Amino acid sequence: MNEKSSHGAGRRGLLKAAAVGAAGTAVLATPNVSRAQTVNLRFQSTWPQRDIFHEFANDFVTRVNAMAGGRLRLELLPAGAVVGAFQLLDAVSAGTLDGGHGVSAYWFGKNKAFSLFGTPPAWFGNAHEYLGWFHYGGGEALYNELIRDILRVNVVGFQTGPMPTQPLGWFKNPITSADQLRGLRYRTVGLATDLFNAMGAAVTALPGGEIVPALERGVIDGAEFNNPSSDRVLGFPDVAKNYMIQSFHQNTETFEILFNRPRFESLPTEIRAIIRHASEAASSDMSWKQQDRYSRDLIEMTQTQGVQVRPTPRPILEAQLRAWDQVIANLESDPFFKKVTDSQRAWCRRVGNFYLRYQAPAAISFTHFFARQN
Numbered sequence: 001m002n003e004k005s006s007h008g009a010g011r012r013g014l015l016k017a018a019a020v021g022a023a024g025t026a027v028l029a030t031p032n033v034s035r036a037q038t039v040n041l042r043f044q045s046t047w048p049q050r051d052i053f054h055e056f057a058n059d060f061v062t063r064v065n066a067m068a069g070g071r072l073r074l075e076l077l078p079a080g081a082v083v084g085a086f087q088l089l090d091a092v093s094a095g096t097l098d099g100g101h102g103v104s105a106y107w108f109g110k111n112k113a114f115s116l117f118g119t120p121p122a123w124f125g126n127a128h129e130y131l132g133w134f135h136y137g138g139g140e141a142l143y144n145e146l147i148r149d150i151l152r153v154n155v156v157g158f159q160t161g162p163m164p165t166q167p168l169g170w171f172k173n174p175i176t177s178a179d180q181l182r183g184l185r186y187r188t189v190g191l192a193t194d195l196f197n198a199m200g201a202a203v204t205a206l207p208g209g210e211i212v213p214a215l216e217r218g219v220i221d222g223a224e225f226n227n228p229s230s231d232r233v234l235g236f237p238d239v240a241k242n243y244m245i246q247s248f249h250q251n252t253e254t255f256e257i258l259f260n261r262p263r264f265e266s267l268p269t270e271i272r273a274i275i276r277h278a279s280e281a282a283s284s285d286m287s288w289k290q291q292d293r294y295s296r297d298l299i300e301m302t303q304t305q306g307v308q309v310r311p312t313p314r315p316i317l318e319a320q321l322r323a324w325d326q327v328i329a330n331l332e333s334d335p336f337f338k339k340v341t342d343s344q345r346a347w348c349r350r351v352g353n354f355y356l357r358y359q360a361p362a363a364i365s366f367t368h369f370f371a372r373q374n
Contacts, residue, residue, distance in 0.1 A: 105190025127162030169224030
């Protein structure tokens with residue numbers, strides 16, 4: 001080979017190497033987008049589309065879809081799009097829906113222990129403490145025992161979204177004593193139905209979208225749903241002006257995210273992990289978002305809609321606690337129910353005691369900075 005040929009071969013080798021290197025760089029620079037076919041799942045909430053709860057469901061769906069990178073897409077539907085709110089669990093178990101967003105208390109009619117997962121007795125200080133028990137105190141194993149072994153519903157469930165204490169509710173006239181609850185036609189759900197029945201009320205369980213029409217028509221005399229933002233958009237201030245806040249009937253509540261078990265288990269391991277971690281991320285985000293929205297809507301209702309906000313009198317709160325004693329004693333004849341309540345009490349004695357002793361009272365600092373006259 002002459003010198004010219006040798007130089008030409010060398011140049012060709014260098015060019016080839018450069019091309020391979022450039023191609024490798026291009027491969028590295030290309031986003032790692034999955035070429036797998038997108039799995040589409042129908043996911044229905046138990047909430048009207050205008051309710052902030054449906055927005056919270058959408059926050060979860062948005063996180064899943066973003067993190068799944070095109071491999072999974074949840075299609076969010078409002079309550080009633082496929083089934084009514086109280087039929088969601090059966091629809092997901094049967095595969096009519098792939099998943100859904102609701103609360104465990106809605107399945108109270110199947111087994112009263114369902115209400116312990118999300119709406120337990122008032123021994124939890126708040127919903128964060130309940131979620132601590134669920135994830136680190138044995139609650140998730142008990143929840144799975146209920147849905148898999150006792151009821152054998154074909155679902156996978158996650159607890160998420162800590163809610164603040166719910167109000168006693170909306171009334172045409174203020175409730176000033178426990179005696180006024182006797183004979184009162186009242187809407188609530190879950191274990192709270194047993195609680196108010198023990199206090200003498202006539203309880204009706206209704207999904208969110210049906211409460212205000214029932215209150216407006218006089219079918220019920222009073223009702224609670226959940227929070228200022230939901231209550232405002234559902235129209236409670238249009239039919240009642242007395243908003244009684246603070247109550248022990250649902251001192252603690254969380255959402256429940258459900259998936260059909262075969263559909264969920266058919267998903268790749270990393271996609272199942274995304275769903276679990278998205279439920280945790282949405283839970284945190286909800287706890288931050290509600291601080292802004294709930295406080296704003298409570299002010300708006302009082303300043304622009306003539307709503308009178310009143311704290312529930314202490315004698316009523318104490319009567320609720322006595323009623324809880326009665327309800328719990330009656331239901332603990334069921335061994336599984338007692339197994340769950342024993343577990344919850346053990347957690348609350350330890351964790352509740354820690355926070356009551358460890359944290360300075362918030363009322364003292366709030367009064368110092370915002371309420372006292374300088």
